[in-house]
Amino acid sequence: MSVLEKVRPAPQQPAATAREPRITDENGRRIRVWELVLRYLLLLGVLALTVGPFLWQLSTSLKGPTEDIFSSPPRFLPSDPTPHNYERVAETIPVWDYALNSLKVALANVVTNCVGAALAGYALARLRYRGRRVATLVFILTMLVPVEGIIIAQFTTMRELGLNNTLIGVLLPGCVSALNVLLMRNAFLNLPYEIEEAAYVDGANVWQRFLRIALPAVKGTLAVVAIFAFMGAWDDFLWPLIVLSDPANFTLTIGLNYLHGTFANDERLVAAGTIIAVAPLIVLFACLQRYFFRGVGEGAVKG
């Protein structure tokens, strides 16, 4: 179930259009004006706290070399906005190559998670065979393993496979996450059996039933898996930090860490780098909010 659908009461009540400030809550009760003012003040306060730091970073990244970024009281808007710092990031580190590396890993992670989790989820939910319970248990146990505790062994495994310091090595451990397998399993379990039975009677084999009937019915969950796979790979830090050592193969987060470690005193430069890293995800989030919220609801059940 989508969190947002449950959360969001009826869309904008017509009461809001009335001339006088007569605003009602979802139960039709009138909200007093002072309470409403207080609410909006609090909301704006939290807004400043949560979004403000991003805007400050954006503002810093647009301030030119001659503008004082340390002034007190602070100046929130750049007096003469310039893309200069973004050009400098690209001269300092191969930031576009890093962004491309991150994009490659993130897109590959989307494909492998969608395909792998849908296949395995279908096998756990729909197919009858010996060992199904064991297979389900394997995925549950996998999900419970704290990844931070096994990074060293994952690293030695990658070394044995000769995949350390490659993007494949970054991708592999999370490329079919157990959480996603179980999410897909639940989605398939919620489908009524009847539609597949009809296809079964018509002679459709297991692949046809999977591809033509079951899969299209769980598109929503698949979208959630895709988005969280993209975000997870794009944002990941600890694992790429361990598995990548050659700067040529860095992903964006590791490149940023390097930029910060080497040019810590150049705040404008680091600010421009962080904006490059965060902008694509904010755009993605703005376009696909629904699925982000839905994913929280489904993912939180994992505990």
Next chain:
Amino acid sequence: MASTAVSSGARRIRRQLPTSPWLFAAPGLLIAGAFILYPFVSTLVNAFTDRRTLVPGEFVGLANFRELLHDDMFWIGLRNSSLYVLGVVPALVLLPLLLALLVHKSIPGITFFRSAFYTPVVASIVVVGLIWVWMLDERGLVNSLLETVGVGRIGFLSDQWLILLSAMAVTVWKGLGYYMIIYLAALANVPRELHEAAAVDGAGPVRRFLSVTVPAVRSTMVLVAALASVAAFKVFSEVYLMAGPSGGPAGEDTTLVMLVQRTGTGLTGRVGYASAISVVVFAVTLVLMLLVLRADRKEES
């Protein structure tokens, strides 16, 4: 795609080859086995060896664990990771609930606020960490504001304890929106009759919060506590970015996972010893989960 080739006469019977379920599950099982379960087992095994990155190592019994007892850095890490749980979890159980109550009522523009409050969740922890390194810099925005209002500048990122506290604040800041969404789903299921009855009885907002809202979302609070405490104990990135790779002044801000990363990687990495620290991380994580679940059961009975 072997089964599609089966002739129509035999289709009814051999529609599902006995191997096909395993073919479906194979990619997932393979990845889980090779890159999660095998490393997990090998961490448990390595903890009892003196393995290094380039040296296979031999069985050494409990030597690694005995060494841990006398390793100051280990105790610092255990202290910091534990403090992190104590500092972060209460804030992450309570603040997102208050935030959820704030955005629960559907007043105009509320979906915008909900989305905006979620933005820090979407950003990478590296981005978030670096934003706050700059915000809390000696000459950064927070200190400029503090100076403007006459408090004076504070060295957030130079004192051992202030660094840890700042990192905790960043963890809470990044987690607010995530747990807010979890609480929103729970609040949607609180019967509004309860609130109305309490209001009729003359209960004020605080009283209604404590006697209606909290009991109604209690199981969600336990879930949030479990998720947040496990995540807090395994903290790495926030402290790594704000205190630096070596863990702040004299390494005093090192967390356990930072210690694992520092000890076990590189060409001279002590894989065996780092695995022993990892085993401690597993154990504490497990205990934390059990504690939270037990607290849940106790309150219920």
